[in-house]
Each structure stands twice: as structure tokens, then as C-alpha cells.
Amino acid sequence: MAEDIKNSGEFDADDALRAFLKSGTLEWAKNQLQKYIKLMAYYRCAMMEIETKFNVLNEEFSLRHDRNPISSIKKRLKSPVSIKNKLDKKGIPFNLDSLEENVNDVAGVRVICSFLDDVYMLADALLQQDDITLIQKKDYIAQPKQSGYRSLHLIVTVPIFLASEKRLMRVEIQLRTIAMDFWASLDHQLHYKKEFEFTDDMAQELKLCAKMSAELDERMDGLRKCVQRDISWENGGEKRGSPE
Numbered sequence: 001m002a003e004d005i006k007n008s009g010e011f012d013a014d015d016a017l018r019a020f021l022k023s024g025t026l027e028w029a030k031n032q033l034q035k036y037i038k039l040m041a042y043y044r045c046a047m048m049e050i051e052t053k054f055n056v057l058n059e060e061f062s063l064r065h066d067r068n069p070i071s072s073i074k075k076r077l078k079s080p081v082s083i084k085n086k087l088d089k090k091g092i093p094f095n096l097d098s099l100e101e102n103v104n105d106v107a108g109v110r111v112i113c114s115f116l117d118d119v120y121m122l123a124d125a126l127l128q129q130d131d132i133t134l135i136q137k138k139d140y141i142a143q144p145k146q147s148g149y150r151s152l153h154l155i156v157t158v159p160i161f162l163a164s165e166k167r168l169m170r171v172e173i174q175l176r177t178i179a180m181d182f183w184a185s186l187d188h189q190l191h192y193k194k195e196f197e198f199t200d201d202m203a204q205e206l207k208l209c210a211k212m213s214a215e216l217d218e219r220m221d222g223l224r225k226c227v228q229r230d231i232s233w234e235n236g237g238e239k240r241g242s243p244e
């Protein structure tokens, strides 16, 4: 029976598998996969380097100022599907070279800061380090996106030191306050990259929430300045305890 089907010219899975193995395609695919896994491991190392740098800055600042500028740090490696979608959108073929060259955010580190000023202080402190090179800076705090999204984005290269080579890896760093993160996280769940069409009213509402979160940041920063400079809130910024 099996012979009959083969002779009839129909598809035979065993034959196809044998031909596939013989052609060396499997070896090639295995090799590509190993290279991909290795590259992703390098990106993970780069994220660890960046995370350590921020942890060091946080530690040093907390010794000097008795508070932590960093609330939390999150890391993520872009999924193969997201990488492919990004390259497709740009009309670039999916391979390891094009990936490294054209996708800046394979490795992503998000630094959630306590206050607005901390965002810029930490960004400046990182960029001053002599092994960090800035590739691109997008300040969506100074100029929020149409959606209301706010964050400071940096694309940097950081070296990773392997047993026999040094490699410069690109990492996207998103710095934002707790209020910005609150808005962005909920927007991500409700709206960002979702099929559901937001009406104009809903988009306006989302923007209003972003505006409220920006106001919250400013007000909290005002309080921080009072505490830091030991000035009175009620008397419009006068030094506390100073004569009337």
C-alpha cells in the first residue's frame, strides 16, 4: 500500500525527511540556531553589565543622600517573533547580521526612578562612563509621544568581556519615573499594540491620564526639593526655621 502511494507521486513524509537530512539542511538549521542562542546569551550579558552599572550608581547615591534614586530595574530579551516582526516592518531579511545591525532593542533594560530629576541624573552618570557609547537618545519626557507616553530612551553600546574576545553590544535603556511606569504599564495592557480600536474620546482620556501622571511627578519633585534643601513648603520655599 505504501509503495502504491509513493509511486503515485504523492507526498511521503519519510522520503521528505530523508531528503532533508541528506541535503544538510538540518545541520545548517542547527548551526544557525546555535549561533542565535549564543548571540542572545551575549545580549543577556550586556543587560547584566548595564544593570550592575545602575546598581552601583544607586548604591553610591544612597550613601551620599540617604535615599535611593532607583525604585526597580527590569530586563527583557526581545522574543524571536518580535524581532522578526520588527525586521519585516523595515523590509529587512531576518538573519543574525541584520538583527544585530538593525534591531536596537533586542536587549532592553528599564530603570524605574523615584523622581523626575533622578531620570536625568542617572542617564548623565551612565553616559559619562568611558566604556559606554551613546548611539541614540529619545527624550519622550520633554516631548511625549502622541499617545501621552513619557520615558527617556537611550541606545548605548556596552562591552562584554568573553574568554577570548571583547564584544560591543547594543542595549536599549528606558528610564522613567514610577508615575510614568504606572501609565505605560496600564497603557500596554489596554491599548499599545492591541487590536482593539480606541475611539478619539478614549485616546483623549488616556492622554489626560498621562497629563495627570506628569503633574504628579512635578508635585512629588516639588516636595523632594523641599526635603532636600530643608526649605519650608508652606512659606513658599523659605528656609525652615528662618526668622519671619
Ligand code: 0O2
Binding pocket: 104, 105, 138, 145, 147, 148, 149, 153, 183, 184, 185, 187, 188, 192
Ligand atoms: P515592547 O513590548 O516594550 O518591547 P526603533 O526601535 O528606533 O526602531 P521604535 O520601536 O518606534 O523604533 O522605538 P520607540 O517608539 O522610540 O520605542 C519603542 C518602545 O518604547 C516600545 O517597545 C515600548 O516599550 C515603548 N513605547 C513606545 N511608545 C509607547 C506607548 O505609546 N505606550 C507604551 N506603553 N509603550 C510605548 P516595543 O518594542 O514597541 O514594545
